[in-house]
Amino acid sequence: MPSKAAEPAAWQVPDRLTIEEVRAHQGRLIVAFDGVYDRNIAEALRGVLLCVDSADIGPLSDPDEFHDHQLVGLTAVTPAGETLGEVARIDHAPASDLLVLRRPEGRTALVPFVKAIVPEVDLAGGRVIVDPPEGLFDL
Secondary structure, eight states: OOOOOOOOOOOOOSSSEEEEEEEEEEEEEEEEEOOOOOOHHHHTTTOOOOOOOOOGOOOSSTTTTTOOOTTOOOEEEEOOEEEEEEEEEEEEOOOOOEEEETTTTTTTTEEETTTOOOOOOEEEEEEEEEETTTOOOOO
C-alpha cells in the first residue's frame, strides 16, 4: 500500500516580524516583511494585529511630535490648573489628531491636538495643557 505524503503544516505567524519595505498603493500601505515572499503566506497576515514594544521606539526628531504611548495617561489641565480629564487614547483623524479625554464625570471628550488648543505637553510633569475654546466640552 503506498504511503500517503504528510500534509504540510499550516503556516503560523511568527512571534516577530521585521519590516523589509513599505510603500503606498491606492491610499493604503503595502508592507513587505522579511522572509514573507509568498503571496498566500502574505494573505495569511491580513488582519494580524501588529504590536511594537515602546522600549524599542527611538525618540522623535521634532520636539513638538509625540508617540501615542507618551500621551496616553497624561492629565489634561487648563492653563489655570483645572483638571479636565485624562488622555485615554489618540484618534488619528484626517484633519488633525484628537486627544480622547476621559472626563472626571466619566464621559469622553475629543480635543483637537493642535498648538492653539494644546499649547504645551509636559511629559515629565505627566500633563498636557489644554486651552479649550468656548463650547468644546458642551458636545
